[in-house]
Amino acid sequence: MLKWYENPAADADVIISSRVRLARNLVKYPFPTRLSSTDASAAIRAMHASVFTEENRPNVEAEGLKFVDLSHISNWDLNILAERHIISPSMVSQAALRGLVYNDNENISVMFNEEDHLRIQSIFVGQDLDAAFEAANRLDDLMGQNLDYAFDAEFGFLTSCPTNTGTGLRASYMLHIPLLESTGSLKVEVGILTKAGFTMRGIHGEGSESLGSIYQISNQITLGKTEDEIIHELKYYTGQLVEKELSARGIMARDYLAEVADSFWRSYGILSYCRKISLPEAMRHLSAIRLGVMLGRVMGLAENPFNGTIYNIMTNIRPYGLQKIMGPATDPRHLDILRADYFRKVFVR
Amino acid sequence: MLKWYENPAADADVIISSRVRLARNLVKYPFPTRLSSTDASAAIRAMHASVFTEENRPNVEAEGLKFVDLSHISNWDLNILAERHIISPSMVSQAALRGLVYNDNENISVMFNEEDHLRIQSIFVGQDLDAAFEAANRLDDLMGQNLDYAFDAEFGFLTSCPTNTGTGLRASYMLHIPLLESTGSLKVEVGILTKAGFTMRGIHGEGSESLGSIYQISNQITLGKTEDEIIHELKYYTGQLVEKELSARGIMARDYLAEVADSFWRSYGILSYCRKISLPEAMRHLSAIRLGVMLGRVMGLAENPFNGTIYNIMTNIRPYGLQKIMGPATDPRHLDILRADYFRKVFVR
Numbered sequence: 001m002l003k004w005y006e007n008p009a010a011d012a013d014v015i016i017s018s019r020v021r022l023a024r025n026l027v028k029y030p031f032p033t034r035l036s037s038t039d040a041s042a043a044i045r046a047m048h049a050s051v052f053t054e055e056n057r058p059n060v061e062a063e064g065l066k067f068v069d070l071s072h073i074s075n076w077d078l079n080i081l082a083e084r085h086i087i088s089p090s091m092v093s094q095a096a097l098r099g100l101v102y103n104d105n106e107n108i109s110v111m112f113n114e115e116d117h118l119r120i121q122s123i124f125v126g127q128d129l130d131a132a133f134e135a136a137n138r139l140d141d142l143m144g145q146n147l148d149y150a151f152d153a154e155f156g157f158l159t160s161c162p163t164n165t166g167t168g169l170r171a172s173y174m175l176h177i178p179l180l181e182s183t184g185s186l187k188v189e190v191g192i193l194t195k196a197g198f199t200m201r202g203i204h205g206e207g208s209e210s211l212g213s214i215y216q217i218s219n220q221i222t223l224g225k226t227e228d229e230i231i232h233e234l235k236y237y238t239g240q241l242v243e244k245e246l247s248a249r250g251i252m253a254r255d256y257l258a259e260v261a262d263s264f265w266r267s268y269g270i271l272s273y274c275r276k277i278s279l280p281e282a283m284r285h286l287s288a289i290r291l292g293v294m295l296g297r298v299m300g301l302a303e304n305p306f307n308g309t310i311y312n313i314m315t316n317i318r319p320y321g322l323q324k325i326m327g328p329a330t331d332p333r334h335l336d337i338l339r340a341d342y343f344r345k346v347f348v349r
Numbered sequence: 350m351l352k353w354y355e356n357p358a359a360d361a362d363v364i365i366s367s368r369v370r371l372a373r374n375l376v377k378y379p380f381p382t383r384l385s386s387t388d389a390s391a392a393i394r395a396m397h398a399s400v401f402t403e404e405n406r407p408n409v410e411a412e413g414l415k416f417v418d419l420s421h422i423s424n425w426d427l428n429i430l431a432e433r434h435i436i437s438p439s440m441v442s443q444a445a446l447r448g449l450v451y452n453d454n455e456n457i458s459v460m461f462n463e464e465d466h467l468r469i470q471s472i473f474v475g476q477d478l479d480a481a482f483e484a485a486n487r488l489d490d491l492m493g494q495n496l497d498y499a500f501d502a503e504f505g506f507l508t509s510c511p512t513n514t515g516t517g518l519r520a521s522y523m524l525h526i527p528l529l530e531s532t533g534s535l536k537v538e539v540g541i542l543t544k545a546g547f548t549m550r551g552i553h554g555e556g557s558e559s560l561g562s563i564y565q566i567s568n569q570i571t572l573g574k575t576e577d578e579i580i581h582e583l584k585y586y587t588g589q590l591v592e593k594e595l596s597a598r599g600i601m602a603r604d605y606l607a608e609v610a611d612s613f614w615r616s617y618g619i620l621s622y623c624r625k626i627s628l629p630e631a632m633r634h635l636s637a638i639r640l641g642v643m644l645g646r647v648m649g650l651a652e653n654p655f656n657g658t659i660y661n662i663m664t665n666i667r668p669y670g671l672q673k674i675m676g677p678a679t680d681p682r683h684l685d686i687l688r689a690d691y692f693r694k695v696f697v698r
Binding site (some may be wrong): 258259261262265266268269270271272273274275276333337340 | 607608610611614615617618619620621622623624625682686689
């Protein structure tokens with residue numbers, strides 16, 4: 001079964017994926033930041049039970065949902081889950097007892113005792129925010145019928161951090177916008193988005209650097225807007241970005257074909273032959289190749305040159321996932337060598 | 350028949366070639382800078398006659414010497430001769446009547462009416478300054494018996510520019526010294542050489558930039574030293590440079606194999622796949638490949654990856670030679686595209 005990021009649709013367009021995250025808390029327990037380990041265990045048990053009921057069984061089996069007690073798995077495996085966006089980076093180092101429910105496709109997950117008791121997440125490949133919202137809602141309903149959520153008539157869902165209070169909804173798109181970035185118009189766009197209550201971040205969320213011209217755009221405001229308004233506005237602003245990126249691509253394809261082809265083939269050549277490569281540099285080349293493939297019909301390369309989606313390769317070259325595939329690195333320098341070795345394995349020849 | 354730069358020995362070591370140039374002038378005519386066109390023609394006729402005598406015939410035929418009236422050939426072909434070091438760059442734009450004698454191997458040439466009436470030149474592949482000196486001397490003797498050279502008992506051979514007066518000898522080596530360059534020790538070396546009366550220049554002589562870490566070292570002083578002293582000292586100082594370059598290469602091969610291999614293979618990848626490339630960038634990659642080939646036994650690439658010597662490719666990618674091979678460029682941007690196309694033709698696959 002293909003994971004969502006192995007789906008060729010992940011390389012189809014500017015929008016790589018659509019994500020929805022719902023924050024929920026239980027009335028019965030303090031927020032996770034103030035939770036005793038006894039209460040944390042009890043909360044996990046309650047949340048676990050709310051999913052895996054006899055009644056929910058058909059749904060659970062249809063989705064392929066399984067539970068992992070994160071307190072019992074290695075730091076290594078936690079990092080791999082974070083690299084794949086199944087858990088948040090902050091979940092890796094968190095000391096409290098924590099759990100995770102996720103499915104085989106890796107597009108649905110629920111974190112227990114992250115910043116909030118429940119973080120329900122759904123990722124759909126490409127532009128499919130409605131489907132992601134529906135899937136998250138389904139899971140929310142499925143659990144909500146068995147749990148007492150902290151909800152205030154005036155403020156809505158109560159959350160550990162006030163920025164999530166209200167709908168508890170964070171909707172986001174992951175975008176590949178190399179030309180908005182290189183033409184410098186991204187800065188202007190970010191200014192517009194920020195005023196409208198949206199935020200742009202790098203590939204690995206808050207505070208993370210942008211690698212490979214991949215950005216996440218998400219709503220900053222959860223209070224005072226309905227879920228539909230948030231999703232509608234996110235679609236609107238993202239649509240603007242996509243249109244500008246595509247328009248720049250049109251100009252490139254028309255007037256700078258030699259440059260596009262050169263950039264594509266140089267990155268192809270470097271990734272094919274290098275013997276060591278850092279993550280940021282590799283991401284730059286993957287970005288150039290992704291752009292080249294999209295403009296590719298005109299330059300004699302119609303297909304993705306890799307076995308697997310470019311987005312999946314972007315994920316596989318991160319430190320933990322890379323070592324899972326290529327074996328352990330002896331030091332950070334060795335990681336760059338393993339990364340180069342990995343590339344020579346994944347090119348279609 | 351292989352030209353000297355097509356000989357695999359051109360890629361064998363730090364020293365690419367050894368060159369000797371003798372400056373001579375005729376008593377009978379003013380120096381070329383002050384020569385009327387009538388006198389210029391007469392001088393050319395006299396110099397031509399001095400080579401192609403009945404007596405010299407066996408020698409001329411053995412060497413394959415032929416005469417070209419440079420006033421009758423196109424600017425384009427003049428530039429190609431200059432790119433191949435058969436004539437000097439200043440000979441291209443010179444208005445005066447001028448001629449050239451050279452051989453098929455392109456390692457022997459005599460310029461008529463350059464800065465001096467006669468510039469006798471001999472290039473030998475690799476470290477072979479003695480052979481180059483002998484060949485130039487042979488030609489000097491062959492012409493000298495039929496010409497009256499401007500010679501002063503005190504000052505020696507008289508020349509248009511006083512820096513050539515005396516022996517009229519310029520001896521030089523062409524060196525590939527990427528590690529002396531990248532480690533920064535070249536500056537120190539140049540200081541030492543300058544004090545000793547030698548000079549370092551780029552691949553295309555006086556005032557030319559260094560491309561591909563290729564440098565020419567030659568004597569600055571022609572007066573007050575015998576020919577043997579000049580050659581002996583040049584060998585000595587060049588020997589020092591070669592030793593330092595080889596010592597740095599030894600350290601690279603021992604401690605930085607991954608870096609050497611990475612640099613080699615990246616340059617290989619870029620030259621294999623790029624769609625446009627400037628001359629300086631191409632020279633950088635050829636330099637990395639030449640270094641990699643020399644350290645190559647350790648990295649699974651024992652042989653030169655090109656059809657032809659790397660040095661010959663360095664010459665073929667210059668503007669005029671390149672267009673001779675690839676057809677005319679419509680503009681400078683097109684030249685970079687032709688250069689990339691050329692590389693895809695010359696890799697051994």
